[in-house]
Structure formats: structure tokens, C-alpha cells
Amino acid sequence: MKQIEESHGPDPVGKHIDRAVLYAALEGILPDDAVLVDDEDLHPYECDGLSAYRQLPVAVTLPRTVEEVQEVMRVCHSLEVPVVARGTGTGLSGGALPLADGVVLSLARLNSILDIDPVGCTASVQPGVRNLAISEAARPYGLYYAPDPSSQIACTIGGNIAENSGGVHCLKYGLTVHNVLQLEVVTVEGERLTLGGGALDSAGYDLMALMIGSEGMLGVVVEVKVKLLPIPERAQVVLAAFDDVEKAGIAVGEIIAAGIIPAGLEMMDGPAIQAAEDFVHAGYPVNAVAMLLCEVDGSNQEVSEHILEVRELLKRCGATEVRTARDDGERLRFWQGRKSAFPAVGRISPDYYCMDGTIPRHRLPEVLKRTSELSKEYGLRVANVFHAGDGNMHPLILYDANNPGELERTEALGGKILELCVAVGGTITGEHGVGIEKINQMCVQFGEEELEQFRAVKRAFDQKQLLNPGKGVPTPRHCSEYRLLRAGDGVEGEVHPGAGEP
């Protein structure tokens, strides 16, 4: 496994911390079992879902109350020790990767559902509550929490907020930011802020939206009020096979143009279909070049009407097969295949690397074509899974970390794919965040003007750069070095679309 050899961000501020002083301070404010310092205890925290990168922290703290979180922040702030907040570590971009000179602040023990309000349709929960647990608690009231990342069994709402997570239903129901009403946040100094409110809008700057997706770099979320939605009366899914990716791409556009907003609209390519089918036997068309899953939900009548319309559209767009799930069992199997696509691919390859970029929907065919060319160029197979409705693609690069140089080649290919996304007018992250993974591509996505504004906002929350430093936003030096490197590779100029230019 690869150890990080260089810092991606600013020079760590607490490099020469006195461990004994830090341990004593932490043990003075937390119970014994809430401070981990031995290597064997620290190992489970050495990485998140981007497991190619691993690092032991100086300590892990496991506070049980908001007050304890505040105390941890006060201690670390006064000793100038960096802090990396963490949920269950399912993140895919290394946002929760520990720092060698830093403390991990695990929010796993703040895991209570504080209140379900069936009249106001809200839930107030602690950050360590799992995404799916919110919907489970709301179900008796006929309500649920909409965003459903693939990891929803395990991932926490705190982590969802850090990454602004989506899921297969985000086309209709939005990302985390669209489903959160209020946050309680502990600042780097240990103060408590209330951001947002019970209404659509709130007074003052929208610091709640700013906090969502900020990857632990602006504050530590300690309480969340989310919106709950009524469980739809009915959901139904249509599967369509295509012998051509472009036809599938056109069908996506036609469905949306018809005024139907599907609850989910997903695409998989041949390799992803085959891997998923081998794994969960969902009944997928294994010879198809591309497959769409289109789910509609709502009232019984509305769903019937939309399903008919979607079927007609798919046939007109040249689908070779159109199949409506016969019952709820088949519907769930169709989805299980999609939701298991990542582990399914894991079965056919020793390792895989999940990318996360967005593109304008209509650029899909050319992006898939170019990805396929890049795949050959780098000698690495790629399976494609795609939130087609909102243009969020997840190419999975298959590799074997035991082959010398293959991880590096995989990362290089991944970087190329992300830069391709930017070149067609897309972005380098749809829902997984930047973390350490895409810090290079931030220099491609943005001009120095935007990056400098990001840094200024960061300083407005964290003057000493103690909250998850080195993640998310690259330093000017990092970008100038990376741009030189790209220029040396023969990539000309900057790709970012128009930023900073008149």
C-alpha cells in the first residue's frame, strides 16, 4: 500500500507538536476510552474509501457530546494541532485521510436521532447517524430522507454533508444541500454556530450551503435538521437495452425533454452490466452495449401514465429491449445490480478506482468514446456507471496494485478522464468531493482568481489552517507546479472554461 510521500497542501502547522502535551490535554477533557493513541488502535482510522492512501494520525478522539467536540477543538486550536473530522470513512476522495501531525475527530458516537417531526416533515439528528437510519426512523410516519448514496447503509449524514452526497435519486430529489434545513456547527475555536433555519431561505449569508460540501475544512457539523418527504405511493422501473451508447444518450435527453423527471435515470455500459449480472443475477441484458434504468415514482395513476410514456420513448430511441419490472421484487433486483456495480467490478479485478466527474448530458457519447480510447492508450480496462439524468459519471478503472506502476498509471488515467470532463464543460466531482484525490484537477477546473477566493473563505473560518489542511483546495505553489508538469506533458494552456478571462 502506498504511503503519502508529499504533502498536497500547505505545510502542516503543527509539525513539531509535543505528543505528551497533546495526549495529556485530550485525556484531561475526554474519558479514557475516547482518546486513542496506540498504533493498533489507530490503524482502523488510517484511511477512508480511497484506501490507496494511508496515514496514521497522532491520536483519534471519540467524543460523545457536542461539548466534548467543543473541548477537542479548543485543545487542538490552542496547541495548533490539525483536526480531521470523520464519520464511518466511506468517502472516496481521501477527505478523511489522517494527517501525520494531526488528530482524527470521529463523530461516530454522536449517533442519536434527536427528533422526528411528522407535521413539519423534518428530522433532527446527530452527525454520526447513518443515512439509511434516518429513513428507517421516519418510515412509521410515512416519510423518508431522499438522498441515497450507494453507501447509504454505512455512511453517516455528517459525511454526506461534508461531501454533498447525491445518489441515484438526486435528479428528482437533489443532493444533500437541497435536503438540509439547518446545521449546528462547532468552529475551529470551539464555538457553536446555528446555520440555516426551518424555512426555504434564511437571513444573512447562506453559510449553511457553504458548509455543505466543504469537506471538513470550515467547521465540524454536530447537529443536522433534514427535510423528510412523503414515501411515494408507488415506484416502478423500466430497463432498456441498447446496441449503441449514443442512442441511449439520446433517450436520456428525450425523457427529460418530455417533462418527466424520473426518480432515477441510470446508465451502465457493457463491462459494468456484465460484472453486475455475474454478481447479483439481476436479469440484465448481458450482450447490450448500454443499458438504462429509469424509475418513476408518485401516485399510482401518475406512475402508470409515465411508465407508458417512457416505454414508448425508449422504443422510439431504438432500444433493443424494453422491460418493466414485473413486481417490486424485480424492481429491487434491477436496482441491486446497479447499486452493487462497484463491488461487482471488484470481483473481476484485483483493484478498481472509482472516478466521479460530471459532463453536460449531450456530450456523453463523445466522452465515452474518448474514455475508451484513453483506456486502450493506458492499457487499463474501464467500466462505466453513470447517473445519466444529471450527467454524473463514475468510470471504474480496473487495475492490479501488485503490478509495479499500475496504480500510478491508473491515477494518471483517472486524472485524464477528469480533465476530459472539464474540457467538455463539466466538473471534476459530482458527489465524491475533492479530498486529496482531485487536488491536482482543481488547478485545471479553476483559475487562480477562484482558487484565491476559496482560500480567502477558508481563512474566514480557519485562520490557522487547522481544519483538514491540505485537502480540497490546492496552494498556489501546488498549482503552478502541476501546471508546469502538464505543460511538460504536452498539454497546452489551461482547460478551465473561461474562468478569469474576459
Next chain:
Amino acid sequence: MKQIEESHGPDPVGKHIDRAVLYAALEGILPDDAVLVDDEDLHPYECDGLSAYRQLPVAVTLPRTVEEVQEVMRVCHSLEVPVVARGTGTGLSGGALPLADGVVLSLARLNSILDIDPVGCTASVQPGVRNLAISEAARPYGLYYAPDPSSQIACTIGGNIAENSGGVHCLKYGLTVHNVLQLEVVTVEGERLTLGGGALDSAGYDLMALMIGSEGMLGVVVEVKVKLLPIPERAQVVLAAFDDVEKAGIAVGEIIAAGIIPAGLEMMDGPAIQAAEDFVHAGYPVNAVAMLLCEVDGSNQEVSEHILEVRELLKRCGATEVRTARDDGERLRFWQGRKSAFPAVGRISPDYYCMDGTIPRHRLPEVLKRTSELSKEYGLRVANVFHAGDGNMHPLILYDANNPGELERTEALGGKILELCVAVGGTITGEHGVGIEKINQMCVQFGEEELEQFRAVKRAFDQKQLLNPGKGVPTPRHCSEYRLLRAGDGVEGEVHPGAGEP
């Protein structure tokens, strides 16, 4: 008319500007007709929709290009002259009120629709484009722009962004922030930033969301990419009369609990119903104590189904009359009454003051009861118009500015109503912004911790406090003085709900 006698914000930085130097600099970068300096030319810019406050600026600039906006910002920044950006001045909270020592930057001439993309369902427009003009341009493609503030004929998209405007359809379609994809912004130094992107999420901090609703205090928006939605196949509205406000309030909750998300769900009380009926003859039930308008949209079948369900619900909740619009003409008349409620009230009173607060839906009856008590206490009539679905209320206080002291009493009553909103867990602004109008109530809504974080974010964009200073966020001194004043009035402690307390 009242002149502002005291600054609500930080001390103006450019107090002692040399007008000759400023005029020469502006005339050096803009054509003759783009710099107004004579009092008679400045008068049309002396106020926005909060016309009780008026102030002539030092100059008005009317740039035609983004480059000219950048030049204006560079000149003002180098001379340390404050800048107030402005659309058509329909704002209701004084956000576009000029500063005596500042320049008004009118964006009225940046009024081109740059692109309609019917495939991607987006429109790129300049900030001076009127809200309704976007939908008009999109109509040939079967698309429209959803947020529809009452002033949509006149107000600009730039102003909508400054205030995060909503409208009668925001329950289903969201506020401005939910319908914008990308912003081009000119900074206080005259640099250009691209914020957001074509996708649901974008990398880095969500500065686009931060910019929306920031009331011209963080930057000047010079280009906007908005989402367009397919025009629904059908819309239909049901009108329901009630003899009791509480019953109407319960009906609102029942409709939402039934899983129907109405396109619009509006409530009016007796005085508002009567004023609107006298004005536009919409066919309203003039003897009702409260009236609901519930619109549903979607496919033909879906609408039929939901209308039936809504009618049943309204009857079960005790509506004394339930009427579905017979045709589209009647549907539009029903809405015209609602959308004309403000001018209608203007006909029955020499002046009126439109408030804008939000409350949790279920607290409606008690808030209306307490408002009615306050109305008697202050000897001022109040008509209530209410975006019931999302809890955004617009009490209209009727007064006569020619009666000595009546404006002051009106403002005092308005302040009490907003503080009542905060006390029941709501906010002081739903969609009109803080501006200068609610700067006192910001001290009630927020604790000093949140306010200080707002100020830090402001400094990250505008170190010299040149962008619309004195609006939106109060100074610490302002709040401590206001809190003393309230304490002197016998109001105990702070109302803000839990902020800053453990």
C-alpha cells in the same frame, strides 16, 4: 418622506471623497451617457421599493459591458468609494438604497439573453434581464424559468439573485438558489470569477450559493445561467373559503402530509381578500375569514387526480366553499387577485408596509392571533398574505405617512411582527432580504457568533467594506445598542433560538 439620519452600518469609508476626481475617473472609462451626476438625473435612483427611505448617491453609472463593470469597480476600489449595485429597484428591503458617499452601479443595460439551450434546459442571461423575459424567451422551446416573484414583470434576474427571490410557486420549484447553475461575478477589485457550473454539484466551496441572497455585499453578478423547466401540460387551481384561520392552517398541513406538493399554496385573510376583490374582481369570497388558493400542475391525468384529492381534503378540513377554476381564464383571475394584493391594499390605505417573515407552518394560527393583537395595540390595520405552503408570511401594515409618527409606529409594529416570527422558530426574511429594513432584527435572529462569522466572510470578499456597506449585517455596536434599547422596552434577553448556547 424620511431621509436617513443615521448610518445603520460601518462608518462609510469614502466620506471625504473628492467628487471631481471620481467624476473624472468614471468619465474616463465610460461613455458620457453612462455616468449620471446631476441631481435631476440621480433622483430616479434615490430609493428602491422601500420608498420610505431615500438618498441621492454621488453618481450613477450605467455600464453596457462586463468590461465596463470591471472598470467601474477598479476605479471605485482604488478611490475607496462604496458601490451599490442595482437592477430595476423593485426590492422591498432597501438593499439598493444609495449611499450619500457612494456610487450606484445600475445593471439595467446589461439586459441581453445570451443563449437558450433547449437540450440542456438552461438559459444564459445578463443580470439586467427581467425575470419574466426569461420565460418569454424560453416559451418557444416549451420551457420556462420557475421562480416568479410578484414583481416578475419588472424585477431583474440580478436582483432576484441578490435577494434569493421566491414567488407563489417556490414550494414546489424552490427559490432562486435552487434554479441557478452558474454565475459570473465581478469582485470588488474588478476581477472576474466563475462560480458554480453546469452540474448539480461543483468542486470547491459553494460560493455560488453563498453569492445568492448576499444582497450585493460580496460581488457584482454580470452573467447568470439558470435552469429551465418544461412548461407543465396543465395547471389547475382550487379556491377554498374558511370561517376560521386555524382550519385553513390545518388544511395546508393536510395537503402537504397527503404527499401532494402543490405548485402554489397561498393564504389570504379577510382584509386582504376584500381589498383584492374590490380591485380586480377575481370572484373571491368576500365574507370569508381566510381563503386558500391551491394550484397543482403536471400531466393532465395527474392534475385531475390531485385536484379531486385536494377538494376532498379541503372539505374535510371544514372549508365553507370549495371552487375549482372553471377554465384557464378563471384560474388566471384567481391568481391575479393574489398577485395584486399589494397594490390592492395600496388602494384602501394611503401607504402600506409589506413585511416578510417565515414561521413553521403549524404555528400559523397563533402568529395570526398575536399579529391581530399587535395590530390593535399599535392602532394600525394589518392585511395578511401568506405563502402558506412554505411558511412565508407577508403582513401588510396599513398607515398614512402624513399622520405624524405613524411611519415610526408602523416600523415598530413591523419589528415586533418579525421578532414574533423568530420567537416561534422562524426567520426575519423569507424572500425580500434584510437590506436596511431588518438590520435591527438581525441582532435578534442571530447571536454574536453567527454575526461575526458573517462579517468574516464579508471581509474575505471585500476587505475595505466597499460593496453595499451598512446593509444586511449589523455591526457589533449596532447590535449592542439595539439590544439595550429592547431591554429598555422590557423585552428580556435574546430571542434567537439556541444560537451560541450549548
